[in-house]
Amino acid sequence: MTIVFALDCWIAVLVLAVASWTIMARGSFAAVVGFVAFGLLLTLVWVRLDAIDVALTEAAIGSGLTGALLLGAASRLPEAEFATQAQHSLLVPRVAAALLSAAVAGVLAGGVLLLPDPAPSLAPVADANAVATGLGNPVTNVLMAFRAMDTMLEKVVLVLALVGVWSLAQVRRSGAHPLPLHRPDRDSTLAFLARLLPPVGIVVGIYLLWEGADHPGGAFQGGAILAAMWLLVMMAGLGDAPSGSRGRLRLALICGPSVFLTIGLFGLWLGEAFLAYPAAYAKPLILAIEFAMTLTIALTLGLLVAAPRESAA
Amino acid sequence: MNIVTNTFTVLAITVGVFFFLAGTVGLLRFPDPLTRLHALTKADNLGLGLVVLGLVPQADAPLGALKLIAVWLLVQLAGATVAQLIAREARRGVSQA
Numbered sequence: 001m002t003i004v005f006a007l008d009c010w011i012a013v014l015v016l017a018v019a020s021w022t023i024m025a026r027g028s029f030a031a032v033v034g035f036v037a038f039g040l041l042l043t044l045v046w047v048r049l050d051a052i053d054v055a056l057t058e059a060a061i062g063s064g065l066t067g068a069l070l071l072g073a074a075s076r077l078p079e080a081e082f083a084t085q086a087q088h089s090l091l092v093p094r095v096a097a098a099l100l101s102a103a104v105a106g107v108l109a110g111g112v113l114l115l116p117d118p119a120p121s122l123a124p125v126a127d128a129n130a131v132a133t134g135l136g137n138p139v140t141n142v143l144m145a146f147r148a149m150d151t152m153l154e155k156v157v158l159v160l161a162l163v164g165v166w167s168l169a170q171v172r173r174s175g176a177h178p179l180p181l182h183r184p185d186r187d188s189t190l191a192f193l194a195r196l197l198p199p200v201g202i203v204v205g206i207y208l209l210w211e212g213a214d215h216p217g218g219a220f221q222g223g224a225i226l227a228a229m230w231l232l233v234m235m236a237g238l239g240d241a242p243s244g245s246r247g248r249l250r251l252a253l254i255c256g257p258s259v260f261l262t263i264g265l266f267g268l269w270l271g272e273a274f275l276a277y278p279a280a281y282a283k284p285l286i287l288a289i290e291f292a293m294t295l296t297i298a299l300t301l302g303l304l305v306a307a308p309r310e311s312a313a
Numbered sequence: 314m315n316i317v318t319n320t321f322t323v324l325a326i327t328v329g330v331f332f333f334l335a336g337t338v339g340l341l342r343f344p345d346p347l348t349r350l351h352a353l354t355k356a357d358n359l360g361l362g363l364v365v366l367g368l369v370p371q372a373d374a375p376l377g378a379l380k381l382i383a384v385w386l387l388v389q390l391a392g393a394t395v396a397q398l399i400a401r402e403a404r405r406g407v408s409q410a
Contacts, residue, residue, distance in 0.1 A: 189401070190394065193394040
């Protein structure tokens, strides 16, 4: 017990140290590397808190995909500009930002420490009603049934984010073929990996989606792995980023939210409530939504990373 | 039987951790990118391999053991590829300088 406790303390210290290092880092590239390491350490924290679903998401999205996005941003930001900006920024805003951050951290810490013991929790209620859906993973129950509205809106936000990126990055309109992310070098080591890994990765992604019903996993984690495989193929120059104007691509992008919305409206039509699943079909319906969402998530995440670079060249 | 597998686990993981330690020291102390990569790939390869080897007898089911080995193989593949890519960039940097 004491060894485990010491390990937990050590992880906490490491998380704080890497977070401070990331803030202090001089170059933007170093800061991104720090951020990715921070995310991986945070994954360990979630594992220690028995939140495996959150840990998987943190590793895939928080660390992996956001890291790739930030690396893309850092590589387009002139390093010299970053350094001089950091030096010349005024003392007052920096101190104000530090004070504000410290205040937020203090309020959060106070909130956690002042919680009554035992802390208020809806977990027993969620567990007691798990029979209603026939799914074994309580996290999937909450995401897909008890708080389905939040999850649906989250998917809409994801598509909106891509629309925002597309508008800002001025993706070429129909006709022009988008450029590959990387110099196509079909014999390179990266191309070798891009040929070898995707078959394995696609199986792992679908496995995570399927296991999400009864074990940690789900649409977001599976979709992130599928997106990573797709990005690997694009980065190795084996395939091009698809043009955003293709109708079939756009249809696939909205497939997740639309299936979710249709099934939700169906619940209203049956006379129960919006997003209420008929008890006998709850599990198949939730699985159908999860499959549609995985497609949307994988495409959106892939395009979020791929789209901005199209217009760079 | 239990004592034998537990001793094996402790031994294998200790040796694996030693390789991680040696790899980290090499990464910090070696003079140029290629030698550092050399140190790092030993940690990935042998260190993780020995840790996985030590954990295999502790797995609940044969499927769990297979998953552990799959993790090791995937890390091998990714590690080897990334090492090649970094080494190529490092050599390009040297020849340009």
